[in-house]
Structures are given as structure tokens and as C-alpha cells.
Amino acid sequence: MAGLTLERIAVGALKDIHLDVAPGEIVCLSGPSGSGKSRLLRAVSDLEPHGGTARLGGVEQGAVAGHRWRRSVMMVPAESAWWFDSVGEHLHKPMPEALEALGFSDETASWSVSRLSSGEKQRLALVRTLSREPRALLLDEPTANLDETTTRRLEDWLLPLIRKRRLPVLWVAHGGEQIRRLAGRHFRIEGARLVEEPVRT
Numbered sequence: 350m351a352g353l354t355l356e357r358i359a360v361g362a363l364k365d366i367h368l369d370v371a372p373g374e375i376v377c378l379s380g381p382s383g384s385g386k387s388r389l390l391r392a393v394s395d396l397e398p399h400g401g402t403a404r405l406g407g408v409e410q411g412a413v414a415g416h417r418w419r420r421s422v423m424m425v426p427a428e429s430a431w432w433f434d435s436v437g438e439h440l441h442k443p444m445p446e447a448l449e450a451l452g453f454s455d456e457t458a459s460w461s462v463s464r465l466s467s468g469e470k471q472r473l474a475l476v477r478t479l480s481r482e483p484r485a486l487l488l489d490e491p492t493a494n495l496d497e498t499t500t501r502r503l504e505d506w507l508l509p510l511i512r513k514r515r516l517p518v519l520w521v522a523h524g525g526e527q528i529r530r531l532a533g534r535h536f537r538i539e540g541a542r543l544v545e546e547p548v549r550t
């Protein structure tokens with residue numbers, strides 16, 4: 350699997366952002382509300398105009414069509430959009446193990462999207478993304494709507510999968526405890542730049 354590289358990314362207040370995320374590495378991003386965490390992920394997934402570029406392995410963002418880039422470098426936004434009636438229609442392939450690991454069952458695929466709670470949507474958006482076999486992941490507070498037990502359950506499912514598939518991951522997170530559990534490295538947004546914070550003190 351390839352690493353993800355950010356080169357001179359500029360979006361909103363953020364300027365000249367350089368970052369290398371190795372295959373299988375989770376880099377956590379934090380910062381105050383409105384500091385630009387989501388916009389940075391959107392720039393890396395090429396969903397928003399920006400300066401600089403990103404690379405996945407040797408391939409530069411601008412060298413492939415936007416939709417193809419986003420099929421490889423997949424963002425899971427804090428609030429996911431759903432376009433079909435049922436959950437299963439959004440899955441690229443059946444994901445029975447993932448559904449079970451996250452507390453769902455095969456039956457969940459037949460659920461109507463309209464009945465989903467915000468926490469269910471958040472977990473199922475991740476399953477949907479993983480069903481498309483991305484090569485890098487950009488996660489915008491994927492556990493924001495989850496209680497502690499469900500958060501741990503999601504981490505226990507997702508972390509081994511990230512290691513096994515050797516996915517480079519940018520993960521926006523707030524809690525210090527969670528960052529300690531997950532992160533290979535942690536950067537806090539401060540004004541226009543990223544400041545590296547110690548992960549374990």
C-alpha cells in the first residue's frame with residue numbers, strides 16, 4: 350500500500366501544509382472549532398479548491414479525475430449523505446463481519462436510511478466507505494456521536510483493519526485519551542499551520 354503525502358496544501362486559513370502519512374499509520378488532527386480540520390480533509394480528498402497537492406504513492410491528485418481520486422482517498426464526513434432508500438443499497442459488497450463487529454446484523458442491510466440514528470449513520474457510513482476498498486482514509490470525527498462503549502467497539506474493529514490493509518489515515522479527533530489510543534502522530538492546528546504534539550507523555 351502507498352503512503353499519503355500532503356505538499357504545500359493551502360485552504361482557508363491553513364497555508365503550506367506538508368505531511369507524510371505512512372501506510373498503516375494514523376495521524377490525528379485536532380484544533381478549535383472553525384480552525385479548518387474539515388476543510389483540510391476536503392482539500393486532500395479534492396472536494397474543495399485548494400493550493401498545493403496531495404500524492405498517494407507516486408500518483409499526484411491532479412493527475413487523475415476528481416471522482417477517481419476520491420474512490421482511492423475516501424473521506425468520511427462528520428455528517429454523511431445517503432441517497433438510496435435502504436442501507437444495503439449503499440454497500441459496494443456485503444459486509445457481514447463489519448456489521449456484526451459494530452453491533453448490527455445482516456438484517457441491517459434492509460433497514461431504511463430514514464430510521465437511522467446519528468450514531469448508526471456514523472458507523473454505517475464507515476462500513477459503506479470500507480466496502481469500496483479505499484487506499485487511504487480521511488475520517489472527520491467518526492466517533493463524535495458515539496458513547497464510550499460503542500467508540501471502543503468501533504476502534505477495536507477499525508484499527509486492525511487499518512493495519513492489515515496498510516491504509517494511511519488522517520483522523521480528526523478531540524479527546525486526548527482517544528488520540529493516545531490511536532495516533533502514531535498528532536498535529537494540532539494553530540493558526541495557519543500544524544504543530545506536532547507528543548502522543549504519549
Ligand SMILES: Nc1ncnc2c1ncn2[C@@H]1O[C@H](COP(=O)(O)OP(=O)(O)OP(=O)(O)O)[C@@H](O)[C@H]1O
Pocket residue numbers: 361380381382383384385386387388389
Ligand atoms: N467553502 C467555504 N468558503 C469559505 N469559508 C468556509 C468554507 N467552508 C468552511 N468555511 C469556514 O472555514 C472555517 C473552517 O471550517 P471547518 O469546517 O474546516 O472547521 P473545523 O475545524 O472542522 O470545525 P468544527 O470542529 O467546528 O467542525 C470556518 O470558519 C468555516 O466557516
